[in-house]
C-alpha cells in the first residue's frame with residue numbers, strides 16, 4: 001500500500017528562527033510607537049487616529065509564519081503555494097522573492113500541477129482549498145503544509161454538519177472567493193449536500209421570497225447560476241436551510257440576513273416550525289469582528305476622512321471601507337504608492353469596486369484623519385502610508 005503523503009498542520013518548531021525575517025519584512029517600529037502613544041499621532045494641523053484593532057489577524061500571522069518556516073525546513077526543495085496566501089500583493093510578492101512559487105491565480109508560475117511529486121512542498125493558504133483540490137494534492141503525494149485558519153475550519157465543520165443533516169447551506173459570502181469556494185465544497189462531501197451563496201441583502205431577499213412564495217425557478221437559477229450546488233432545485237432545496245458566513249463579511253449584514261431568513265421560514269411554515277427548517281451559526285471570525293468594531297468606535301469620534309489600507313481583493317478590508325464610507329470621505333488604498341500627491345489619491349471605490357482617482361483628498365486645513373488596515377495588511381505598509389501623509393503635509397516623522 002502506498003504511504004500517505006506527509007502532512008503538516010502545526011508548524012515545524014522553527015518559530016524563533018523565522019522571527020527575524022518576519023519582522024524585517026512586515027514590522028514597523030514607527031507603528032509600534034504610534035500604538036504605544038494611544039494609537040494617536042498629533043502633528044501641526046494634523047491628527048491621525050489609528051483604529052484600536054487593525055492589520056494582521058491571528059490567522060494571517062500563523063499562515064505567514066508557517067510559510068517562512070517551510071522555507072527554512074525544506075531548503076533546496078521546490079515550494080509551491082496553491083494561490084494567494086492572503087489577499088495582500090506585498091506579502092505574496094515577498095514570498096515569491098523568497099522562493100515560493102504559485103500554482104494558480106494572478107501569480108501562477110506556469111508549472112502544471114500534475115507534474116508535482118513527493119519531492120515537492122505545497123503550502124495551503126489561510127483560506128484553505130476545496131475538497132477536490134485537497135484530494136488532487138494527496139494523489140500527487142506532495143508534502144502538504146496546511147495553514148488553513150482555525151476559524152475557516154470552524155465554518156467547514158458547520159457546513160458539513162448541515163449537509164449531513166439534510167440542510168441546505170445558505171452561505172453569506174462571495175461565490176468566487178477562495179474561502180467560500182472551499183467552504184461550499186465541504187457540503188458536496190455528502191450526497192444530500194446543497195448550498196446557495198448570497199452576496200448581500202438583495203440576494204438574501206430573493207432566497208427569502210422563494211421560500212415564502214416559490215416563484216420563478218428558471219429566474220432563480222439564472223441569478224444564482226454560479227452560486228448554487230450542481231442540480232440545485234429551489235423548490236426542493238430551500239425547505240430546510242442553514243446559515244453560515246464567509247468569515248470576513250460585514251457582521252451587521254450577516255445578522256440581518258439571519259433575521260430575514262427566520263421571518264421567511266416563520267411565514268412559510270409557522271413560528272412553531274422554525275427550528276425544524278432553519279439553523280444558523282455565526283461564523284464571522286473574531287478578528288474580523290474586532291476590526292469592524294474598532295472602525296465603528298473610530299467613527300464615533302469627529303473625523304474628517306478615513307484611510308483604509310489593504311489589498312483591493314481583500315474582502316475584510318473592503319467591508320471596513322464600506323462601513324467608513326457610509327459616514328465620511330473614505331479612501332481604500334493598497335499601499336503608499338496610491339498617495340499620488342496631496343491633491344490626488346488612487347483608491348478603490350467601495351460601491352463600484354472600480355479603481356478611481358480623486359482630487360482634493362487631503363485639504364490644507366486642520367484635519368483629523370482616521371486610519372485602519374485589513375487583516376492581511378502588514379504594519380510596515382501602514383507605517384509607510386502614515387509617513388507619506390506626513391511628508392505630503394510638509395511634516396517630519398516624529399522620533
Ligand code: SF4
Nearest residue numbers: 057059149151247285
Ligand atoms: S480573517 Fe479571520 S478567518 Fe481569515 S485568516 Fe484572519 S482570523 Fe482567520
